[in-house]
Amino acid sequence: xxxxxxxxxxxxxxxxxxxxxxxxxxxxxxxxxxxxxxxxxxxxxxxxxxxxxxxxxxxxxxxxxxxxxxxxxxxxxxxxxxxxxxxxxxxxxxxxxxxxxxxxxxxxxxxxxxxxxxxxxxxxxxxxxxxxxxxxxxxxxxxxxxxxxxxxxxxxxxxxxxxxxxxxxxxxxxxxxxxxxxxxxxxxxxxxxxxxxxxxxxxxxxxxxxxxxxxxxxxxxxxxxxxxxxxxxxxxxxxxxxxxxxxxxxxxxxxxxxxxxxxxxxxx
Amino acid sequence: xxxxxxxxxxxxxxxxxxxxxxxxxxxxxxxxxxxxxxxxxxxxxxxxxxxxxxxxxxxxxxxxxxxxxxxxxxxxxxxxxxxxxxxxxxxxxxxxxxxxxxxxxxxxxxxxxxxxxxxxxxxxxxxxxxxxxxxxxxxxxxxxxxxxxxxxxxxxxxxxxxxxxxxxxxxxxxxxxxxxxxxxxxxxxxxxxxxxxxxxxxxxxxxxxxxxxxxxxxxxxxxxxxxxxxxxxxxxxxxxxxxxxxxxxxxxxxxxxxxxxxxxxxxx
Amino acid sequence: xxxxxxxxxxxxxxxxxxxxxxxxxxxxxxxxxxxxxxxxxxxxxxxxxxxxxxxxxxxxxxxxxxxxxxxxxxxxxxxxxxxxxxxxxxxxxxxxxxxxxxxxxxxxxxxxxxxxxxxxxxxxxxxxxxxxxxxxxxxxxxxxxxxxxxxxxxxxxxxxxxxxxxxxxxxxxxxxxxxxxxxxxxxxxxxxxxxxxxxxxxxxxxxxxxxxxxxxxxxxxxxxxxxxxxxxxxxxxxxxxxxxxxxxxxxxxxxxxxxxxxxxxxxx
Numbered sequence: 001x002x003x004x005x006x007x008x009x010x011x012x013x014x015x016x017x018x019x020x021x022x023x024x025x026x027x028x029x030x031x032x033x034x035x036x037x038x039x040x041x042x043x044x045x046x047x048x049x050x051x052x053x054x055x056x057x058x059x060x061x062x063x064x065x066x067x068x069x070x071x072x073x074x075x076x077x078x079x080x081x082x083x084x085x086x087x088x089x090x091x092x093x094x095x096x097x098x099x100x101x102x103x104x105x106x107x108x109x110x111x112x113x114x115x116x117x118x119x120x121x122x123x124x125x126x127x128x129x130x131x132x133x134x135x136x137x138x139x140x141x142x143x144x145x146x147x148x149x150x151x152x153x154x155x156x157x158x159x160x161x162x163x164x165x166x167x168x169x170x171x172x173x174x175x176x177x178x179x180x181x182x183x184x185x186x187x188x189x190x191x192x193x194x195x196x197x198x199x200x201x202x203x204x205x206x207x208x209x210x211x212x213x214x215x216x217x218x219x220x221x222x223x224x225x226x227x228x229x230x231x232x233x234x235x236x237x238x239x240x241x242x243x244x245x246x247x248x249x250x251x252x253x254x255x256x257x258x259x260x261x262x263x264x265x266x267x268x
Numbered sequence: 269x270x271x272x273x274x275x276x277x278x279x280x281x282x283x284x285x286x287x288x289x290x291x292x293x294x295x296x297x298x299x300x301x302x303x304x305x306x307x308x309x310x311x312x313x314x315x316x317x318x319x320x321x322x323x324x325x326x327x328x329x330x331x332x333x334x335x336x337x338x339x340x341x342x343x344x345x346x347x348x349x350x351x352x353x354x355x356x357x358x359x360x361x362x363x364x365x366x367x368x369x370x371x372x373x374x375x376x377x378x379x380x381x382x383x384x385x386x387x388x389x390x391x392x393x394x395x396x397x398x399x400x401x402x403x404x405x406x407x408x409x410x411x412x413x414x415x416x417x418x419x420x421x422x423x424x425x426x427x428x429x430x431x432x433x434x435x436x437x438x439x440x441x442x443x444x445x446x447x448x449x450x451x452x453x454x455x456x457x458x459x460x461x462x463x464x465x466x467x468x469x470x471x472x473x474x475x476x477x478x479x480x481x482x483x484x485x486x487x488x489x490x491x492x493x494x495x496x497x498x499x500x501x502x503x504x505x506x507x508x509x510x511x512x513x514x515x516x517x518x519x520x521x522x523x524x525x526x527x528x529x530x531x532x533x534x535x536x
Numbered sequence: 537x538x539x540x541x542x543x544x545x546x547x548x549x550x551x552x553x554x555x556x557x558x559x560x561x562x563x564x565x566x567x568x569x570x571x572x573x574x575x576x577x578x579x580x581x582x583x584x585x586x587x588x589x590x591x592x593x594x595x596x597x598x599x600x601x602x603x604x605x606x607x608x609x610x611x612x613x614x615x616x617x618x619x620x621x622x623x624x625x626x627x628x629x630x631x632x633x634x635x636x637x638x639x640x641x642x643x644x645x646x647x648x649x650x651x652x653x654x655x656x657x658x659x660x661x662x663x664x665x666x667x668x669x670x671x672x673x674x675x676x677x678x679x680x681x682x683x684x685x686x687x688x689x690x691x692x693x694x695x696x697x698x699x700x701x702x703x704x705x706x707x708x709x710x711x712x713x714x715x716x717x718x719x720x721x722x723x724x725x726x727x728x729x730x731x732x733x734x735x736x737x738x739x740x741x742x743x744x745x746x747x748x749x750x751x752x753x754x755x756x757x758x759x760x761x762x763x764x765x766x767x768x769x770x771x772x773x774x775x776x777x778x779x780x781x782x783x784x785x786x787x788x789x790x791x792x793x794x795x796x797x798x799x800x801x802x803x804x
Contacts, residue, residue, distance in 0.1 A: 001297040005286060011719030012280045012548045013575025015591045016768070018541055021570045022595045029537040029568065032297065034289045039281030042720050043778060055283045058401075059290045071778055074753025128753035130768030133594075183279030184310050217342025217396035232284070232398030242311060242339055269565040273554055280548045300565065302557045307549030323551045326669075327558045451547030452578050485610025485664035500552070500666030510579060510607055 002144035003032045003060060007048055008068040008132065009040040016130065020066070020137040023123060027141030036065070043071040045096050047253065049162055050179040050190060053099025054233040056087050057107075065100070066140045067091035068132030079116040079135045080159065081143065081152055085109030088143055090116075090136045095162035114153040121152050167191040167259075173202070174259040176236065178251055185244025189236040189257050196236065196259065204228045205258040206238060206249055218242070270412035271300045271328060275316055276336040276400065277308040284398065288334070288405040291391060295409030304333070311339040313364050315521065317430055318447040318458060321367025322501040324355050333368070334408045335359035336400030347384040347403045348427065349411065349420055353377030356411055358384075358404045363430035382421040389420050435459040435527075441470070442527040444504065446519055453512025457504040457525050464504065464527065472496045473526040474506060474517055486510070538680035539568045539596060543584055544604040544668065545576040552666065556602070556673040559659060563677030572601070579607040581632050583789065585698055586715040586726055589635025590769040592623050601636070602676045603627035604668030615652040615671045616695065617679065617688055621645030624679055626652075626672045631698035650689040657688050703727040709738070709795040712772065714787055721780025725772040725793050732772065732795065740764045741794040742774060742785055754778070 004024060010016050021033055036055060040048045048069040056065055070077075070092045078093040084104030089097045093115075104111055116135060119126070121142050126134040139152055167176035167190050176191040187206075196202060204211040215227045223242045226249075231237035238257065239245050246252075272292060278284050289301055304323060308316045316337040324333055338345075338360045346361040352372030357365045361383075372379055384403060387394070389410050394402040407420055435444035435458050444459040455474075464470060472479040483495045491510045494517075499505035506525065507513050514520075540560060546552050557569055572591060576584045584605040592601055606613075606628040614629040620640030625633045629651075640647055652671060655662070657678050662670040675688055703712035703726050712727040723742075732738060740747040751763045759778045762785075767773035774793065775781050782788075 001293070003290060003293060005290075009719065013573050014718055015573050015587060016718075018570040018572040019591065019594055019768075021568075022539060022541075022599070025537070025539060025568050026596045032289075032293050034286040036286040037281050037283050042780075051283060055287065058287055060294045063290070072755055075755030077755075127766075127768045129765065129773075133768060182282055182284075183277065219340055219343030219345075229397065230395075232287075232395045232401060237397075244310075269561070271558060271561060273558075300557075300561050302554040304554040305549050305551045319551060323555065326555055328562045331558070450550055450552075451545065487608055487611030487613075497665065498663075500555075500663045500669060505665075512578075 001030060001032060002028065003034060003063045004140050004144055005034045005036040005059065005063060005065045006038070006068070007036045007040065007052060007065065008038045009042045009044065009048070010038050010068070012038050014038070016133065019133045020068070023133050023137035024141045024144070027138055028144035031141065031144045040069050041253075043069065045069050045071070045094050046162060046165065047179065049096050049098050050165055052097065053103060053165065054188075054235055056100055057103055058233070059087065061086040062088070064088040064090060064140050064143050066132070066136050067096050068136060069096055070094065070131065073131050074128035079131055080113060080156070081116055081139055081149055082113040083110055083149055085111070090140045090143070092131070093159050095160045098162040099165055101161070112149055113156050113159055114149050115156045116153040118151070118153055121147070165190065167195065173261040176257040176259055178253050178255045178257065181246045181251065181253060185240070185246035186231070187238040187245050187249070187251055187255075187257075188231060189238065191236040191257070191259065193230045193234040196261070199261045201262045203260045204238065205260070206251065206255065209249060211238070269298060269300060270296065271302060271331045272408050272412055273302045273304040273327065273331060273333045274306070274336070275304045275308065275320060275333065276306045277310045277312065277316070278306050278336070280306050282306070284401065287401045288336075291401050291405035292409045292412070295406055296412035299409065299412045308337050309521075311337065313337050313339070313362050314430060314433065315447065317364050317366050318433055320365065321371060321433065322503055324368055325371055326501070327355065329354040330356070332356040332358060332408050332411050334400070334404050335364050336404060337364055338362065338399065341399050342396035347399055348381060348424070349384055349407055349417055350381040351378055351417055353379070358408045358411070360399070361427055363428045366430040367433055369429070380417055381424050381427055382417050383424045384421040386419070386421055389415070433458065435463065441529040444525040444527055446521055446523045446525065449514045449519065449521060453508070453514035454499070455506040455513050455517070455519055455523075455525075456499060457506065459504040459525070459527065461498045461502040464529070467529045469530045471528045472506065473528070474519065474523065477517060479506070537566060537568060538564065539570060539599045540676050540680055541570045541572040541595065541599060541601045542574070542604070543572045543576065543588060543601065544574045545578045545580065545584070546574050546604070548574050550574070552669065555669045556604075559669050559673035560677045560680070563674055564680035567677065567680045576605050577789075579605065581605050581607070581630050582698060582701065583715065585632050585634050586701055588633065589639060589701065590724075590771055592636055593639055594769070595623065597622040598624070600624040600626060600676050600679050602668070602672050603632050604672060605632055606630065606667060609667050610664035615667055616649060616692070617652055617675055617685055618649040619646055619685060621647070626676045626679070628667070629695050631696045634698040635701055637697070648685055649692055649695055650685050651692045652689040654687070654689055657683070701726065703731065703795075709797040712793040712795055714789055714791045714793065717782045717787065717789060721776070721782035722767070723774040723781050723785070723787055723791075723793070724767060725774065727772040727793070727795065729766045729770040732797070735797045737798045739796045740774065741796070742787065742791065745785060747774070
């Protein structure tokens with residue numbers, strides 16, 4: 001049993017998603033298919049890369065992640081597949097898997113990237129506009145069915161990588177960004193638990209608003225209080241207890257969170 | 269083959285839903301997983317309870333309903349699982365299963381409620397913010413795989429129950445509430461078929477508007493007419509034929525429907 | 537392994553969809569169920585018919601398409617099932633399968649239409665308002681499980697068909713319509729590749745805006761340029777490269793695309 005996840009910018013309701021499922025199940029009827037999300041901002045490769053970096057490590061070993069955020073479809077950009085540590089990726093070579101690659105390298109697992117150049121593993125009629133259905137879905141089906149990566153294409157080293165996806169170090173701490181706002185209005189931030197643990201006093205600044213220190217969970221503080229905590233993906237999250245931080249702070253994806261660390265504990 | 273349903277307030281597009289599916293399938297790869305709905309109003313435990321009460325009786329015997337409407341996650345509120353007649357529940361002990369419990373009792377089937385206090389059945393790293401993925405999903409997987417409830421935790425009797433979920437009796441009939449508005453603008457109401465069948469003349473009042481009597485289906489009346497009928501969940505529904513009752517009546521969840529019954533038939 | 541697709545006007549979040557899955561899996565636990573789309577405009581039988589005509593030919597042979605866009609539910613309109621070439625249809629006899637029927641006829645495959653009049657293949661309690669769950673879903677389950685169509689009902693010839701779903705021929709070319717706007721703002725049009733291939737010079741007019749000729753894919757032109765191309769369903773699509781044609785042109789479903797063909801190539 002293999003799990004295949006789909007990440008697209010199609011929106012829910014778009015029939016392209018159903019077409020991809022049909023194309024996968026034609027080849028791998030036993031595959032379990034999950035919509036990771038279809039709500040990536042249209043053609044926002046950066047957002048997709050950030051979300052994949054946060055979420056894919058939680059999936060079982062061998063999970064295959066198909067990504068169709070693909071503004072360059074039908075041009076020279078290559079279709080690729082990859083084994084990145086314990087996870088697989090299938091999608092366009094536009095950098096969308098940059099953090100998955102970083103995660104894979106950090107895990108010490110195998111890294112193999114393949115240019116998908118063997119049309120016998122694709123749909124018979126490949127359009128210029130929907131490689132998600134015509135190339136990526138059948139390839140994911142073949143991987144799920146056990147076909148080794150090197151049969152599906154030729155190894156490459158020179159993939160396109162995105163930069164500036166992680167928070168930037170500053171003299172006092174970090175400049176981080178809001179990368180996603182969930183349905184509760186929580187601000188999800190591109191700063192990892194390991195970047196801010198055991199650091200002494202910490203202050204988060206969003207616009208003119210400051211938050212001192214962190215909590216473990218929403219329930220520690222009264223309703224309406226603004227808090228910083230580590231979310232379920234081991235990243236920083238700015239929330240209002242039983243409320244919407246995005247509304248109250250008028251925040252948007254891309255906003256900066258200034259993180260100041262004072263090592264006062266060790267200064268004595 | 270077991271069916272597991274998911275009910276959350278995450279909204280579609282949130283990647284938490286996919287993470288829950290991954291955590292379930294890791295343990296029970298044969299489980300069939302259904303999104304009952306991910307559009308519960310954020311942290312609206314009452315709405316979730318009402319919808320579960322209406323919809324879960326229609327699922328096959330043995331279906332497992334995982335509910336993640338969980339404002340108290342990470343606090344003292346307990347994670348629980350339960351057998352309620354022919355259906356199973358896994359979620360927070362915040363009253364969200366109150367009507368499922370009532371349905372289970374009315375069915376005369378077994379009622380067993382378990383405090384989930386055995387971490388060996390959870391994910392290895394349990395966060396303070398997402399028990400839906402870390403506790404409820406793996407537990408649902410174990411139930412689907414045949415693990416008996418009493419292995420997963422300790423029996424309890426003192427669960428939290430919500431009140432005022434059913435319509436209230438009045439001298440003339442009922443005071444009921446709109447509990448959900450569907451995509452057609454139909455007003456779904458917390459009054460059951462059995463509460464209003466064989467009652468003589470019946471009048472429904474929403475604001476200043478009155479509806480006399482009921483119809484069997486939309487098609488009995490001309491386009492644009494306001495009607496009361498029993499919906500597919502055996503509850504009262506206020507609709508406009510081929511239109512949106514919510515728009516025309518400017519209605520919202522929580523609005524009162526005043527029901528007046530005159531037993532004129534028997535008064536002769 | 538059989539694939540069953542669902543097409544409804546329920547919107548995502550509606551629990552009717554989960555109820556249909558439950559009713560199908562009760563009978564055909566091995567069925568793979570796909571949401572083709574749940575975002576049909578409420579009761580818009582024409583839109584559903586157009587989308588089914590475009591998308592169903594891409595599914596594997598034997599796929600069963602359940603359609604619940606059903607304003608006449610509970611009235612005299614008949615529930616039907618059909619084999620239409622290599623695909624199956626289950627739904628209301630309201631013309632929603634008109635283009636699937638046309639596709640089936642063009643493919644030369646068998647055409648069999650059945651009035652579903654055998655209640656032993658339905659849920660025990662059939663409501664007047666949700667045949668999608670009570671009749672169509674269990675019938676789809678039986679078809680998936682191998683029950684022959686003629687056991688499920690009686691053959692009929694006189695189904696209701698919709699007209700004016702295809703673009704109309706004009707003296708200079710075609711009058712076509714926008715039938716769907718996807719999440720990117722692309723205008724999907726009811727004109728097929730085969731209607732406009734090899735036709736010499738072609739001009740598309742939307743309102744006062746004209747597009748000369750076609751491209752193969754978005755990437756051929758600079759960002760912001762308005763282009764006409766064949767989409768992944770072999771139909772005409774009007775797009776703006778890396779932008780939203782719907783926004784820029786202020787277009788809506790139903791808008792006319794005037795197509796003018798000048799056979800200048802052959803006029804020499």
